[in-house]
Amino acid sequence: RRVVRPAEGEADEAEPYLAHTEGEVLVNSGEFDGLPAPEGGRRIVERLEAEGSGRPAVNFRIRDWGFSRQRYWGCPIPVVYCDVCGIVPVPDEQLPVLLPDIEDYKPKGRPPLAQAEEWVNVPCPACEAPARRETETMDTFVDSSWYFLRYCDPWNDEAPFERAAVDYWNPIDLYIGGVDHATVHMIYARFWMKVLNDLGLIGFREPFARFYSNGWVTLGNVKISKRAGNAIGPEQFVEMHGADACRLNILFLGPANEDMEWTESSIEGMARFVRRLWRVALEVCELAPEGEPVDDALARKAHATIAKVTDDVGRRFAFNTAIAAVMELVNELSRDTGGRSARFAAETAVSLLQPYAPHVTEELWERLGRSRLWTQPWPAADAALLEHETIEIAVQVNGKLRDRLHVPAGTSDDELIALALASERVRAHMNGDPRRTIVVPGRLVNVVV
Ligand SMILES: [Zn+2]
Incomplete structure (x- = not known):
């Protein structure tokens, strides 16, 4: 039976349950009808106490901990x-x-x-x-609940930590762990912080500003773990393909916050990509002119890649899509290794992969005539070049590819159709007006005749 209704209007009788709402009032509660729910609750308990059939109590869901x-x-x-x-x-x-x-x-x-x-x-x-x-x-x-406070003041031999130091560094910006951390370690650590805060030893109550839950790696849909005894050491893959390809492969398996199935075949694909990067970059060393990049499609692609990778990694923790974006850039670059922007594109690809493939990228960076990649700032995308990024649109006549358009991203469907119908190569396959046109945004225009 319903005992509350919203402050305004009536409850929806068709719904089996009623959500609690701000200002809800009691109904079907005899003498307590019409009271705001919190006050009504107190008055009911008072009456139970007066009758000797109950008393108010506060329950904490907390138990003793034998540690x-x-x-x-x-x-x-x-x-x-x-x-x-x-x-x-x-x-x-x-x-x-x-x-x-x-x-x-x-x-x-x-x-x-x-x-x-x-x-x-x-x-x-x-x-x-x-x-x-x-x-x-x-x-x-006991240790893991507060060790991060000691990190803020590790040489203190008078006390576990000084409050000013821990208040300066905390709360922790980002906590990365499996979802099990949210239900175990975080509960202990948060409890510890609340006690330390009550004691006046720290100035904050929540130790972790953001939690990012990483997925499990599975093998045959079974979580890889010490307990399951199905762990695979990376050594054999490092031995065969190198640490760079191994690390890239692990990050490329899938979104880091979802479970991912381990496959051995994917590492061979990644090793092929690393070799391709190597060949393409060496071609650039040989063929591409020195000097500043020009405002061409490849330079714009490089800037778009910087923007995407920076956002994927810095905000979304999406490493697989970041690596895929660099693969696309290397593809574009491979078609134009002697162009005026080729050096810039190669340096960009190498620089963006450095965190995961430090060995091969450092070597390529040096061959590209630079040094100490690890001391370089993270690349910055030029916003002006992002604005008029061009995209390629395939133009088909009756489903057959007849031409490609290079147009600014965001070109309207009507403009795309007009450009497609103006193409000599398209007109050569038309006889009179088209019966209809189909636009797949960002991809293609199909002219049906
Ligand atoms: Zn004694």
């Missing part, structure tokens, strides 16, 4: 057990408690640290009677 582990690798828990004093914290001046060197890291019914007798047996900090250290260590989430 000690029977592992060697973890932060020692700085407490000592004394028969006289009980549990005694290790005094500040004796911190940090460091892990001892041990022979065997495996737990054997007792924590690995228990075997380090000399480390375990210490005098009680309070009464100096023989006492024992805690031998379990903290869960790794």
Whole structure:
């Protein structure tokens, strides 16, 4: 039964559920009808309490966290057990408690640290009677919940960090991880930050400004993982095709935020592309004139590629489409390796691939007469050249290719039809007016006669 209605108008009775809305009021609630929902809720609980059948309470979905582990690798828990004093914290001046060197890291019914007798047996900090250290260590989430704060102030030996330093650097701009991070590590880390903020130790409540969830790599539709035991080391592919082709191939498998299936055949295609880039760039070294690029189709293509790759990588984290755009540029360049803009196009392709293929691009950069590509700024697209980017439109007569038009991007359908009908090559295949014309935007004009 419905017990609320929107502040304005009536609820849609045909809908099985009613969404909560701002200012909703109670209905079908006896004496509480017409009250705003939050106030009505309080009044109902008050009456239940007056009748002795209930009381108000706040529930947190939060549970205790037992964070000690029977592992060697973890932060020692700085407490000592004394028969006289009980549990005694290790005094500040004796911190940090460091892990001892041990022979065997495996737990054997007792924590690995228990075997380090000399480390375990210490005098009680309070009464100096023989006492024992805690031998379990903290869960790794204790460290991972705040280690990024220590990064901001790593040489501080007085405190974990200084507030001014962590407030300067945080919150973190971008958190990249699998979607499992959103439900596990992020919950611990965010909880930790809220506690530190409540204590006045940091000036922010949310540690991560943006979360980017990467997809899984699958093999036969099974997620590749340590647990599944189906991991494939990259070494054999690096050995065969080089690290550049390997890295490009991984990024080219698909959008980074979606799962992608690992295939071995794709790396061969990528290795072919790297060899093609090599050949085309060396042709440019040999054939292309030195000097500034001219305002031609290839220079415009290069600027459009810079703009696309910059946006794909910088804003969208889309590496596969960025690499595809450079492949297109290399294709265009291969048709005109001796042109006036060829050097610029080759340098652009090499520069845009440098983050993923640093070896081959550095070598080509040097052969193109430059040096130290890694010290160069990221290429900048010339906005003036982007505005009148030209595109190629295929012109067909009855579905057969008869001509190609090179027109500014954004040319209207009517203009395209007029240009197509004005073409000598098209007119040669027409006899009178066309029966109709079909325009596929950005692609082709088909004249049906
Ligand atoms: Zn004691």
